[in-house]
Amino acid sequence: MAGLKLDKLYFSYLKEGKKKPVFSGLNLKIEGNLISITGPDGSGKTTLLKLLAGNLKPTSGDCLILDNALKKHAAFGYMPEKLGLYEELSVIHNLHFFCAIKDKDPAQNEDKLNKLLTKVGLIKFKDYQVSALSGGMKQKLALCCTLATEPKIIILDAPTVGVDPLSRREIWDIIFEYIKSNNAxxxxxxSYLEEAQKAQICIFLKDGKIISCAPPDNLLKNITARCFSFMCNDHYKDLLHFFILNKEKYFNFLSDIFPRQGRIDLLTVKSCSIAELDAELKKLLPFIDFKLVLRRPFLEDVYIALNENTNLPEYKKALHEVNSSNIIKAQNNNEDIIKVSGIKKKFGNFTAVHHSSFTVQRGEIFGLLGPNGAGKTTTFRMMCGLLNPTYGNILINGFDLRKAKAAVRGQIGYVSQKFSLYKKLTLKQNIEYFAGSYGLYGKEKTERINYLIDDFLLRPYCEVLGEDLPFGIQRQLSMACALLHKPKILFLDEATSGADPSARRIFWQRIIELSAQGTSVIVTTHFMEEAEYCDRFLIQDQGTILCLGAPDKICVKDGKRISVEETFMQKVEEFRLKTKEAANESP
Structure with a gap:
C-alpha cells in the first residue's frame, strides 16, 4: 500500500545568516495513494511538498514516500505552485524540455505528448508561445509537463489555484484518470476544501505543525452537531450582513457564518440542539421570522473549527461594529455610480468583449464571474481606466472615463491578485509611497497612514520588507493602500486567490463593512461561493454576458435554489453548446 512517512523531520530556511525554522520534529505515518494538504498561508505546505519532491533537503530526519527514500528522480513528477513553465518557449517545446530532463527522448514520445495535449484541449495551441496562454491553459500545460514522463509519484502544489470551476473539473478528471490507469x-x-475532501487522507498544517490528519469522513463526523442552516423569507441579505458585522459583539457562540444557496449556514462553537440555538437567536432577533435546520457538514466547517482558537484574532479585532440601520440604508440606495454602455474591446481581429452593458449602484457588491479567458479581466481593466473600449462608454460617478481619467482614478481603489507591492521597501515605506501617488501630503497623509496601519493592525510589521511579509499581511497591506484616499469604488481582482477559508472570511467581513458605509465594491473571483456575498453578479463567457442579477434570481433550477457553481457550469456549458451548434450550421 502506498503511503507517506515523516520521521523526526526538521527543516529551517537560512535568511541573512539566521535560521527560520519551518518544521521541528514532524512525525507522521499514513497509508493511501491520494493525500491532500491544506492550511493557512505560511503553514509549510509548499515546503513539505518540496522536501518530498527532493527539491529541498531536510535539516535532519526523513521524509519518505512508498517507504523508499527520495532518490529515484525519474519516478517523481512535481508541479510547483508557480508552474515552472518557460514562457518564451512554445507549448510543445516545454513538454520536450521536461521529457529531456527526465532522460525521456521527446521524439520517441511525440505521439503520447500529442495525445496528452488533445486530452486537455491544448493540441491546437501546441506551437503557441506559453506567454500567450490564459491562466487556465498554463495550469493544464504545467500538469501535462508533470505527467509527460509517466511518473509513479505526482506531487502537486496548488494545481488549480486561480482556475475557474470548469477548468478545475477538467484538471481533476485528468489527475484521477492518471492515478487510476498508472496505479500512481x-x-x-x-486552498479549495472541496478538493481536499476528494483525498483518502487530509492533512491540516498550521505553523509547521500537523493539527489534524484523518480521512475526510472521520473529520466531518466530529462536527455534525455544530452545523445548522438559518432560513428566512425576508431581509435575507440584510440579516446576513448583520450577522457577519456583529459576530464578535452578539454572536460569539458562533464559529462561522457563511452564505450558501440562499440560506445562512452557521457553525456553533459547541455542539447543541436546534432548540438551544433557536432560543439563543430569538433573544437577539425577536422580530424576525426564521427557521433552523441541521445541515450536512463541509470540510470548510472542519477547517474553521480546527483554527477557531487562533483564527486570525488580530484581524477580527480590527473589524468595526456597524448597526443594521446603516446596512439597510446602504443596500436600498438605487443610485448608479457606474454605468457601462455597449462596451466592446477588440485586439486586432480578436474580440475580447462583445457589447456589454450593466450598472453598479452605490454601496453595492457586484461580481464579475466567468471562465479563464472569458473577458473578465479585460472588462475589469476598462472599468478601471487601464484600457480604452474600442466602442461604447463607461461613466464613473458621472465622469466619462475617456475624458476624465485623472478625476476618475482619484475615486477608485484597486487590489490585484498579485498585490503590487515593492519587495525592497518596508511595509511603512510601501504605504507612504502609495499615499504620495494618491496625492496625500502633510498632516492628512500622516493621519491617514497611521489610521490604516492601526485599523489593519499592521504596526508590528512596519519595518519588515515587502518580500518578507506573510502572505496574509501582504493582502491586508494591499487593501490598506487601496483605501488610502477613501475611494468611492473598490476593485478587487481575485484578491482572495490562494487564501484559506479563515482569511477569506475576514476579508469579506471587511468588504461588507465597506459596502455598508456606501463604498461600491466590484469583485472577480474563482471561489464561486464568494458570489453569494454579492448583491448582484454577472456571468460571462467569450466576452458575452450570459446572465446578470441577484443570486436568488439567477441561481434557480426547476423552482429550486441551486449553488452559484452549478449555475456557472450550466450557463457556460449551455452557451458553448449553442455557439458550437451555430458554428456547425453556418455555411
Whole structure:
C-alpha cells in the first residue's frame, strides 16, 4: 500500500545568516495513494511538498514516500505552485524540455505528448508561445509537463489555484484518470476544501505543525452537531450582513457564518440542539421570522473549527461594529455610480468583449464571474481606466472615463491578485509611497497612514520588507493602500486567490463593512461561493454576458435554489453548446 512517512523531520530556511525554522520534529505515518494538504498561508505546505519532491533537503530526519527514500528522480513528477513553465518557449517545446530532463527522448514520445495535449484541449495551441496562454491553459500545460514522463509519484502544489470551476473539473478528471490507469501515488496542496475532501487522507498544517490528519469522513463526523442552516423569507441579505458585522459583539457562540444557496449556514462553537440555538437567536432577533435546520457538514466547517482558537484574532479585532440601520440604508440606495454602455474591446481581429452593458449602484457588491479567458479581466481593466473600449462608454460617478481619467482614478481603489507591492521597501515605506501617488501630503497623509496601519493592525510589521511579509499581511497591506484616499469604488481582482477559508472570511467581513458605509465594491473571483456575498453578479463567457442579477434570481433550477457553481457550469456549458451548434450550421 502506498503511503507517506515523516520521521523526526526538521527543516529551517537560512535568511541573512539566521535560521527560520519551518518544521521541528514532524512525525507522521499514513497509508493511501491520494493525500491532500491544506492550511493557512505560511503553514509549510509548499515546503513539505518540496522536501518530498527532493527539491529541498531536510535539516535532519526523513521524509519518505512508498517507504523508499527520495532518490529515484525519474519516478517523481512535481508541479510547483508557480508552474515552472518557460514562457518564451512554445507549448510543445516545454513538454520536450521536461521529457529531456527526465532522460525521456521527446521524439520517441511525440505521439503520447500529442495525445496528452488533445486530452486537455491544448493540441491546437501546441506551437503557441506559453506567454500567450490564459491562466487556465498554463495550469493544464504545467500538469501535462508533470505527467509527460509517466511518473509513479505526482506531487502537486496548488494545481488549480486561480482556475475557474470548469477548468478545475477538467484538471481533476485528468489527475484521477492518471492515478487510476498508472496505479500512481498523488499528494497535493489546495486552498479549495472541496478538493481536499476528494483525498483518502487530509492533512491540516498550521505553523509547521500537523493539527489534524484523518480521512475526510472521520473529520466531518466530529462536527455534525455544530452545523445548522438559518432560513428566512425576508431581509435575507440584510440579516446576513448583520450577522457577519456583529459576530464578535452578539454572536460569539458562533464559529462561522457563511452564505450558501440562499440560506445562512452557521457553525456553533459547541455542539447543541436546534432548540438551544433557536432560543439563543430569538433573544437577539425577536422580530424576525426564521427557521433552523441541521445541515450536512463541509470540510470548510472542519477547517474553521480546527483554527477557531487562533483564527486570525488580530484581524477580527480590527473589524468595526456597524448597526443594521446603516446596512439597510446602504443596500436600498438605487443610485448608479457606474454605468457601462455597449462596451466592446477588440485586439486586432480578436474580440475580447462583445457589447456589454450593466450598472453598479452605490454601496453595492457586484461580481464579475466567468471562465479563464472569458473577458473578465479585460472588462475589469476598462472599468478601471487601464484600457480604452474600442466602442461604447463607461461613466464613473458621472465622469466619462475617456475624458476624465485623472478625476476618475482619484475615486477608485484597486487590489490585484498579485498585490503590487515593492519587495525592497518596508511595509511603512510601501504605504507612504502609495499615499504620495494618491496625492496625500502633510498632516492628512500622516493621519491617514497611521489610521490604516492601526485599523489593519499592521504596526508590528512596519519595518519588515515587502518580500518578507506573510502572505496574509501582504493582502491586508494591499487593501490598506487601496483605501488610502477613501475611494468611492473598490476593485478587487481575485484578491482572495490562494487564501484559506479563515482569511477569506475576514476579508469579506471587511468588504461588507465597506459596502455598508456606501463604498461600491466590484469583485472577480474563482471561489464561486464568494458570489453569494454579492448583491448582484454577472456571468460571462467569450466576452458575452450570459446572465446578470441577484443570486436568488439567477441561481434557480426547476423552482429550486441551486449553488452559484452549478449555475456557472450550466450557463457556460449551455452557451458553448449553442455557439458550437451555430458554428456547425453556418455555411
Amino acid at each position: 501515488f498523488c499528494i497535493f496542496s489546495t
